[in-house]
Amino acid sequence: MRDILFLFQEKALSELHDKINKAHLMWSERDPQIISFSAPTGSGKTIIMTTLFEDILYGSADNIGEPDSIFIWLSDSPELNEQTRLKIESKSDKIRVRDLVTIDSTFNAEYFEGGCIYFLNTQKLGSDKLLTGISDKRQYSIWETLTNTAKRNPKKFYVVIDEAHRGTYTSVQAENKAQSIMQKFIKGSKEDGLCVMPLVIGVTATPQRFDNLIAGTTSTVQKVIVPPEQVRESGLLKDRIIIHYPDIQLSADMTMFKGAVDNWRKKCDHWESYCEREGEKMVNPILVIQVEDGNDRIATQTDLGACIDLLEETLGRMIRTPLARRISSDAELNSVSLFLPYFDEETVKNVVNALRDSEAIMPTETGTNKELVTLGRNLEYSDVFDAMDNLITYQIDSARKQAPLKLLIQISRALTMDGIDLEAQKTVKNAVLSKMDEEISRIKESGDFDTRGASITGFALGTLIFEYGDNAYSFDEATQTMTVSEFDISRHFEQAGRLLGEGLHKEYWIRHSTRDHIDVKKEIIVLTNDTDAMERINDYAEKEFITLYENNKRSIARLNEARKNVYERLTNASAQPISVPWILPDSIDFSVPDNSMKFEQHLYCSEDGTFETSLNPWESGVVTEELNNGAVCWLRNLDRKKWSLEIPYEISGVTTSMFPDLVVVRSDAQGYVFDILEPHDPSRKDNYPKVVGLAKFAEKHWDIFGRIQLIRLKKGVDGREHFYRLDMGKTTIRNKVRGITSNEELDRIFDTDAVRED
Numbered sequence: 001m002r003d004i005l006f007l008f009q010e011k012a013l014s015e016l017h018d019k020i021n022k023a024h025l026m027w028s029e030r031d032p033q034i035i036s037f038s039a040p041t042g043s044g045k046t047i048i049m050t051t052l053f054e055d056i057l058y059g060s061a062d063n064i065g066e067p068d069s070i071f072i073w074l075s076d077s078p079e080l081n082e083q084t085r086l087k088i089e090s091k092s093d094k095i096r097v098r099d100l101v102t103i104d105s106t107f108n109a110e111y112f113e114g115g116c117i118y119f120l121n122t123q124k125l126g127s128d129k130l131l132t133g134i135s136d137k138r139q140y141s142i143w144e145t146l147t148n149t150a151k152r153n154p155k156k157f158y159v160v161i162d163e164a165h166r167g168t169y170t171s172v173q174a175e176n177k178a179q180s181i182m183q184k185f186i187k188g189s190k191e192d193g194l195c196v197m198p199l200v201i202g203v204t205a206t207p208q209r210f211d212n213l214i215a216g217t218t219s220t221v222q223k224v225i226v227p228p229e230q231v232r233e234s235g236l237l238k239d240r241i242i243i244h245y246p247d248i249q250l251s252a253d254m255t256m257f258k259g260a261v262d263n264w265r266k267k268c269d270h271w272e273s274y275c276e277r278e279g280e281k282m283v284n285p286i287l288v289i290q291v292e293d294g295n296d297r298i299a300t301q302t303d304l305g306a307c308i309d310l311l312e313e314t315l316g317r318m319i320r321t322p323l324a325r326r327i328s329s330d331a332e333l334n335s336v337s338l339f340l341p342y343f344d345e346e347t348v349k350n351v352v353n354a355l356r357d358s359e360a361i362m363p364t365e366t367g368t369n370k371e372l373v374t375l376g377r378n379l380e381y382s383d384v385f386d387a388m389d390n391l392i393t394y395q396i397d398s399a400r401k402q403a404p405l406k407l408l409i410q411i412s413r414a415l416t417m418d419g420i421d422l423e424a425q426k427t428v429k430n431a432v433l434s435k436m437d438e439e440i441s442r443i444k445e446s447g448d449f450d451t452r453g454a455s456i457t458g459f460a461l462g463t464l465i466f467e468y469g470d471n472a473y474s475f476d477e478a479t480q481t482m483t484v485s486e487f488d489i490s491r492h493f494e495q496a497g498r499l500l501g502e503g504l505h506k507e508y509w510i511r512h513s514t515r516d517h518i519d520v521k522k523e524i525i526v527l528t529n530d531t532d533a534m535e536r537i538n539d540y541a542e543k544e545f546i547t548l549y550e551n552n553k554r555s556i557a558r559l560n561e562a563r564k565n566v567y568e569r570l571t572n573a574s575a576q577p578i579s580v581p582w583i584l585p586d587s588i589d590f591s592v593p594d595n596s597m598k599f600e601q602h603l604y605c606s607e608d609g610t611f612e613t614s615l616n617p618w619e620s621g622v623v624t625e626e627l628n629n630g631a632v633c634w635l636r637n638l639d640r641k642k643w644s645l646e647i648p649y650e651i652s653g654v655t656t657s658m659f660p661d662l663v664v665v666r667s668d669a670q671g672y673v674f675d676i677l678e679p680h681d682p683s684r685k686d687n688y689p690k691v692v693g694l695a696k697f698a699e700k701h702w703d704i705f706g707r708i709q710l711i712r713l714k715k716g717v718d719g720r721e722h723f724y725r726l727d728m729g730k731t732t733i734r735n736k737v738r739g740i741t742s743n744e745e746l747d748r749i750f751d752t753d754a755v756r757e758d
Helices: 007-026 045-058 078-091 142-152 172-187 207-213 228-234 253-278 301-318 345-356 379-386 404-417 424-446 449-457 486-500 504-511 517-528 531-557 561-572 617-628 687-701 731-737 743-753
Strands: 033-038 070-075 100-102 117-121 157-162 199-204 220-225 240-244 335-339 365-368 372-377 392-394 458-467 472-483 579-581 587-591 597-599 611-613 633-636 647-651 654-658 662-668 671-679 708-715 721-727
Touching: 007 033, 007 045, 007 199, 007 220, 007 228, 033 045, 033 207, 045 078, 045 199, 070 078, 078 100, 078 117, 157 172, 172 207, 199 207, 240 253, 240 345, 253 335, 301 335, 301 345, 345 365, 365 372, 372 379, 379 633, 392 647, 404 424, 404 531, 404 561, 424 449, 424 504, 424 517, 424 531, 449 517, 486 504, 486 517, 504 517, 517 531, 531 561, 531 579, 597 617, 617 633, 617 662, 617 671, 617 708, 617 721, 647 687, 654 687, 671 687, 687 708, 687 731, 687 743, 721 731, 721 743, 731 743
Parallel strands: 033 199, 033 220, 070 117, 070 157, 100 117, 157 199, 240 335, 240 365, 671 708
Antiparallel strands: 372 587, 392 579, 458 472, 597 611, 633 662, 647 654, 662 671, 708 721
16 A cells, blocks of 8 residues: 555554454355445545455455455446546555456456456446346346356455445436446345345445445445544544625625635635745645526525535535645644625524534534634744743544554654654664564573474374274374475465564565575564564564654654654554644634633734633633733643644543643743643542543653643632642642542542642
8 A cells, every 4th residue: 555544544444354354254145244334525435445455355464365356346437436446546556457447338257357356337237238238249247247256256255335426417317226226236136137245345425325225135234434533633634614604684796706715815825835835736725616507506595405415515525635634834724615695694504504414524613704713823922932842742542553563663764764863764673673583582492482383384184084884983183294385384474574564574584584484484473473572572662662752853843744744643653642742833723602702811813813712610710810810821722623732641541632721821030831720620520530640741741831730619718719729740749649549539639739829
């Protein structure tokens, strides 16, 4: 695969393999299998499926390849099939172009050929089409070819129904016809002589549509679902759809058109500036204008249904990020602007609600230009931003983690490629190979190696004898020994290499090239089958990965954004939370709800210098108290924004994230001090896990942050309510907090150690 999969894509791929293995175990002619694979628009479904094809055909770390497997890719449009074929061709570095076969009207075969991916569309499968009949020039109909192949190789035959990409239908009848043809693959067709396909994988962006397609089937259905929030976090989709509409009830089409052009020009300027600064190929924003077309135009609120359909279709493409990643430094480039000149406030709310509920674009936040705003740095506090160079944050990704050994090799390669450490790749590779040598020597010293090695190169062949006269069986356990062929040893060697990853098995082989090559391969196979040895190697790799990143993270922070993203994906894939530099961007996206209020001294503000947000009474009370005590400025730290301060904590053994509500900036004789404040309701179950997380964070980073406080509002001895603060920045407090296991213990510490600052 030429692309590196995102973590959520890796997880989906793993789940697909699991479901396929389960389907093969459960399959019988009476129990055909269906897998529904649903993922939002723009999540890379074709890339995931391409990797799945590679793994099945050529093998992976978890699967031995089956090169005679056969795939049928079925869609409703030849254009979509060609688009998919070209995508697979461009992304795969294993699948040969000649194995990507488009089935045309001349196709004629008893069976499909193993190792191929065939593209078939419903438009060629009507009863009046050449493919579906037999003639002097055609010995087998396509239905016969499908049935013959399904019956001969039921567990190596995969039918993929592409429901995610839809063609453009000229009528409802055309759509219904396409769906009825697709259902023949799912339910079979006695009329055509088509059996039920043994395994169907439905690829869809809208699960309901595929559910309708398989309704009434007796097949066992398994589901693989990609969560929308993981797609959004990946940066593959833009963060926001911002809807603009006129405030007044009059014809404002040209005014709105001018606003759209101005917005487009602004995006052009921002993209030009960004691409020049980052050394990227120029991105040219598109301005899409829908002009009047008789009765088909989307003009007024009476056209709402048609409007939603059009917007879903258009926005489904426009919300994809042009560089396949979020732009961290400029929030303007992570949004799509939509101008609706003929819609009033009430109708726009209906549009917003419909788009929020849309399965096609649901990962993207949708709202009006009054709700969704972009804030820039408050120029009054430029020196504060300059003083944030040493601050850190964490990025906790809930998706599937990668093996530390692979991460170590990848980060060493990246550091060498970027010129940060030219010897990193060579040094790390040699160190890992030495560690492998060490573990193999350990196995040999234990006395187990010869036994394990013998099981690889040969096995005993027993003989079962039946005596007719005595009507009895006798068994000779070891009449002879079968020697495993060099081909099979090489196959197991390659499988071991996929477990190690990054070609380490071949590097080890080269390192020991003067020795017998079968012996070297045996060593790698034995090593990868030793759980304890592999665990020690991965523990070593994890420590080295963290050390390598920590030693070079300041240099990494100076790279362009595209290269920084490579390291970010590596650190996110680590099972161990890793601190990364906290760099606030030039602009951020922000939501302004209806009940928002204006606040002073915020680090980010709108173009007119104001800042609006909605804070609960505790949050606003703490902000007021801090400003009264002389704070320079503050930041409202939102949940799960790319720019937010994020701190790890554990709950029920799982590492997750907290986003403290406030970051407050004070000044002292040494400069600016950055405080982390978390007003938190004591009734919540996550109180003690969060405070333990804050204590562990403070223990590691006490030297770069000031106060790190959990704050509660409670009555004092004077009978009035005050904010009481438990400061993890103090050694005595965090020593008490670190070992607590309940909210009751935390309450007792609050009663004895929390202080007021009013």
